[in-house]
Amino acid sequence: MSAKTRILVVDDNRSVVRLIEALLQKEGFEVLTAFDGLDGLQKAREEKPDLMILDILMPKMDGYEVCRLLQNDPHTAAIPVLILTVKGQVDEPGLDDQDVEARIQEQMAGYEAGAVDFLSKPIKAKTLLERVRTMLWFDHFSVKDICEGKPEAAVSPLPLPGNPDY
Numbered sequence: 183m184s185a186k187t188r189i190l191v192v193d194d195n196r197s198v199v200r201l202i203e204a205l206l207q208k209e210g211f212e213v214l215t216a217f218d219g220l221d222g223l224q225k226a227r228e229e230k231p232d233l234m235i236l237d238i239l240m241p242k243m244d245g246y247e248v249c250r251l252l253q254n255d256p257h258t259a260a261i262p263v264l265i266l267t268v269k270g271q272v273d274e275p276g277l278d279d280q281d282v283e284a285r286i287q288e289q290m291a292g293y294e295a296g297a298v299d300f301l302s303k304p305i306k307a308k309t310l311l312e313r314v315r316t317m318l319w320f321d322h323f324s325v326k327d328i329c330e331g332k333p334e335a336a337v338s339p340l341p342l343p344g345n346p347d348y
């Protein structure tokens with residue numbers, strides 16, 4: 183049996199962390215947690231998770247800075263980051279053009295910091311799981327292997343819960 187896929191969830195809202203933790207554990211993932219940016223950065227460096235789910239607005243260090251520091255460290259740069267935050271939701275009713283533009287800028291700041299994906303709270307469990315699996319699926323492939331003509335790299339089974347080869 184393969185080692186469990188490890189996901190680090192970093193958010194200062196303990197209820198959100200516990201809900202995501204329960205959801206991911208139910209799906210067979212190993213979940214690590216942190217409740218501020220500095221602790222999240224330290225755990226990412228020590229534990230090298232397969233994926234990080236990261237909030238933006240947190241004490242000690244915001245998510246953008248955590249993401250930038252991870253991306254600039256060769257030991258953690260390969261950890262894909264999914265930003266999950268209340269900032270950036272653009273489809274909220276009643277937003278004027280200026281608010282929409284500001285929220286788009288928040289999303290762009292996340293991508294520029296090195297995040298692979300950006301989701302706004304509140305989020306449906308199904309949507310979060312789909313994004314997590316998609317990010318892990320893409321991360322599973324070695325672009326170098328595919329470019330060097332090793333087609334088996336593009337069709338190897340993904341070692342995730344729910345996959346019969348897991």
